[in-house]
Amino acid sequence: MKEIYLDNNATTKVDEAVFEEMRPYFCELYGNPSSMHFFGGQVQRKVDEARNRVASLLGASTDEIIFTACGTESDNAAIRSALEVFPEKRHVITSRVEHPAVLTQCRNLTQKGYRVSEIGVDGEGRLDMEEFKATVDTDTAIVSLMYANNETGVIFPIEEAAAIAKAKGALFHTDAVQAVGKIPLDMANSNIDMLSLSGHKLHAPKGIGVLYLRRGTPFRPFMVGGHQEKSRRAGTENAAAIIALGKACELAAQYMEQENTQVKVLRDRLQDELMASIPNARINGGGAERLPNTTSIAYEFVEGEAILLLLSELGICASSGSACTSGSLEPSHVLRAMGVPFTCAHGSIRFSLSRFTTNDEIDTVIRELPPIIARLRLMSPFGREHLKGQK
Amino acid sequence: MWDYTPIVKDHFLNPRNVGDITDADAVGEVGSLACGDALKLYLKLDENKDKIVDAKFQTFGCASAIASSSALTEMVKGKTLDEALAISNQDIAEFLGGLPEEKMHCSVMGQEALEVAIAKYRGHEVKIHSHDHDHGPEYPDQEGTIVCKCFGITDVFLKKVIETNHLTTAEQVTHFTKAGGGCGGCIPKINELIAEVMGTQTEEPRKRPEKLSNMKKMQLIQEVLEKDIRPLLWADGGDLELIDIDGPKVQVAFRKACAGCASSGNTARMVEIKLRDLVAEDIVVEEVVA
Incomplete structure (x- = not known):
């Protein structure tokens, strides 16, 4: 793969x-x-x-x-x-x-x-x-x-x-x-x-x-x-x-500009499209000045390790601020310090790009992540409760 | 990356029995969003209200939490309520071909949900910890007193898990129940509970063996130190280390709070009495600094 x-x-x-x-x-x-x-x-x-x-x-x-x-x-x-x-x-x-x-x-x-x-x-x-x-x-x-x-x-x-x-x-x-x-x-x-x-x-x-x-x-x-x-x-x-x-x-030094143009464009497209396609999500630190290659998105009602492993089944490598991935039991100290609500602190996924990241790769994630989140939410009692509330 | 067995992976990727049962006879819910995992279990009984004919689950949590829930629903189908109640968290882990120790709490969650569902069905008071956090609402009525404030876990629940899984260290207790995994403030208390559970486990008085080979004797000394003595010392924040065994001479070094403690001579004497009692009557315990 x-x-x-x-x-x-x-x-x-x-x-x-x-x-x-x-x-x-x-x-x-x-x-x-x-x-x-x-x-x-x-x-x-x-x-x-x-x-x-x-x-x-x-x-x-x-x-x-x-x-x-x-x-x-x-x-x-x-x-x-x-x-x-x-x-x-x-x-x-x-x-x-x-x-x-x-x-x-x-x-x-x-x-x-x-x-x-x-x-x-x-x-x-x-x-x-x-x-x-x-x-x-x-x-x-x-x-x-x-x-x-x-x-x-x-x-x-x-x-x-x-x-x-x-x-x-x-x-x-x-x-x-x-x-x-x-x-x-x-x-x-x-x-x-x-x-x-x-x-x-x-x-x-x-x-x-x-x-x-x-x-x-x-x-x-x-x-x-x-x-x-x-x-x-x-x-x-x-x-x-x-x-x-x-x-x-x-x-x-040679690629510095590329990091802040090409890489940033891909990062922005990734997070914008994911935010548009998946409800009940927030960008951790989205309102602050950030590195051009990083985005961390928190999804409500689901847990990060499960998301990562389902992505991994498709060859997509990302990271999480979730407790379960690290062997510790609480969400990452960074997300806790930021006061990220507990409803989504366990469901944070970090994508960090590089100058080797391609358009096609970003397209794949944009296509594959929404059904993964939907699937886990359907499995989650909180996700189902939320869906019911919407109906 | 966690080293999950193929069975865990299969139950995570293709979970059995996800969903709900609208006319369920029993429903058990444990965990919370704040805890990072939660399970809602539905059971449907046959006409005689005896056998479980269907089970469904919804789980919020990591891969092993989902796999444990899926396994549980498969395991309970066709069982009577009493047979189902006999399923331990170890059984769930075994069904999955094992779980990483850090993930054992996922199997405990499954077992708990089952217990809650059946207890509620039978109209019993639910004797289970509430999983409420110190940042959550007040703890509702539950048995025992809260030990781990971060994860809202009671002494009664901890003692049960320590006993059924033969846990001997606070770290293990954290892996199985999450208690102690937040701020860590309750770890001394967890050590006390371990010591307490171990103390009550000497159901039949053990006897000193008649004859021992050197090898057996060394093994037995180590066993007694591990199971009978160190947990007692942990409860007071102390510890000891076995340095050497030379004929009847057993050399130990005291650690942590025991090191340099004025009454370490008494402690050494206590160790000697215990070893004479359980291993050989000529044992002499010496304290060394190493």
């Missing part, structure tokens, strides 16, 4: 050009970039080139790019570093809708005596800026807020938040794994101190991430050992993956 892959916020296809770029660095050019001989040196030059390409996508300098193993590592490194830099500060700020890579770490900090403030969001998933302004103080070591939400695609006013944090002397970190490559970023004109990105969200392979660290920002490494990454992240460079990420960033 050919897959229709609409789960690009989970992971993406490695671009063929990216794979070609990394391919020689396994069996042929396998040298260690730190070696003194020519064989390592040629890898070192490619790693430098990759660093350039990543920096260029972010509007950063090459010395501000630290390669890590994943977005989660970058998030952990950023927050831990800030706490070591400011041992006297005991307050950490994040949001209620953060990815677990940040949220779990912050919640663990409460057990170590830190004050942790989780800023709320409104019904559309927008950050409560008033609450944030009132919460940040001179005891705040770090503010970590996501650039864009993985479940809803809602974009936070990160620059505004970073400026507020800076004014109080706090370091500012953003988990931008969902934003990089989808919307333009310019670190040269920014107050962000640290930013995390992940390769596999932008058509590079899994297992490679970056921590952007603004020049002059105090930093305490999470991984210590050798001198790699200017001693800010020890461990032999994952050269092939770094080279792949470099290529992926170069391509992301």
Whole structure:
């Protein structure tokens, strides 16, 4: 069965050009970039080139790019570093809708005596800026807020938040794994101190991430050992993956406009037609500024896992904020923080597109989803009750 | 992705007996929108009002909830009410070739709906938890007291599920009933209930075996620690770990609240008495720090 892959916020296809770029660095050019001989040196030059390409996508300098193993590592490194830099500060700020890579770490900090403030969001998933302004103080070591939400695609006013944090002397970190490559970023004109990105969200392979660290920002490494990454992240460079990420960033810059035109048009058509054809639905965060590739739609009276599995039978890959898919028992913390009504929180489906998504694929989903929802509603006591009420 | 058996997949993709019975003799409803799953079960009886001749269901929930409901309707057809009441949630799971442990609560929901339907038909008071959430309306009259506020689950219901499914950990209880799966605040209470149920299960006094091989002795020591001792410690937020068994010497390390507890010497003595009682009379329990 050919897959229709609409789960690009989970992971993406490695671009063929990216794979070609990394391919020689396994069996042929396998040298260690730190070696003194020519064989390592040629890898070192490619790693430098990759660093350039990543920096260029972010509007950063090459010395501000630290390669890590994943977005989660970058998030952990950023927050831990800030706490070591400011041992006297005991307050950490994040949001209620953060990815677990940040949220779990912050919640663990409460057990170590830190004050942790989780800023709320409104019904559309927008950050409560008033609450944030009132919460940040001179005891705040770090503010970590996501650039864009993985479940809803809602974009936070990160620059505004970073400026507020800076004014109080706090370091500012953003988990931008969902934003990089989808919307333009310019670190040269920014107050962000640290930013995390992940390769596999932008058509590079899994297992490679970056921590952007603004020049002059105090930093305490999470991984210590050798001198790699200017001693800010020890461990032999994952050269092939770094080279792949470099290529992926170069391509992301080229395709940025396409993300915001072609991909956005497909996303809009998908959600508009689904909203027109299926009643009793709402777009989670539909009223907020969102990533061009993401839409999360909540359907009343049905449960997300059942929808996903029926879609999966047709080769359509999507995701859900539903409890049953994750093994937890409550709807996603993001939807709960937004106050999505319980009547539909369990029936949320997220479609996340990429530049590889085609018109035909979107047509297929537009055709196949309505009968799936109708079928499950007919099976559901609440769906039937609702239908009866309409008659 | 969940590893569902082909039978689960079949009952999810081709559910049997979806719908309603307009002149049903018995209807059982459990769950709610807020819970994330709900089941409405209809039963039709024969002329003698004895045998179930037809069953239909409506389910809101995940694939395993739909499959469990479908399986249940197939299982009850042709059975008398008493035979149907004997169906346990384990029977439903077995019919489906097994369910992932995290999804066992779906089979419990099926069994519950059946119980409610039959109890209501017989005019009994419905002794079932209401599935009301702390954000929902006040809890209506129900047996027992609420343990899990997130999912509105009572101690009476939990004890029943713990007993019939031989559950030994709070995590298992969550998988079977959802209790503890929200805020997690009731997990200590769930551990107490587990300890309580286990305590009452020693129906016939167990006796120390006459003769034991070394291997058997080690197995028995482990069994006693797992079944008799650790649940008691969990109830107080403590725990222990078996470190080594060397002849009559049993070395244990205390964990969590027991670690560094002033009365851990007493606890070690309690463990020793229990092991001497049930395994061998020469056992000496030593506390080690490991």
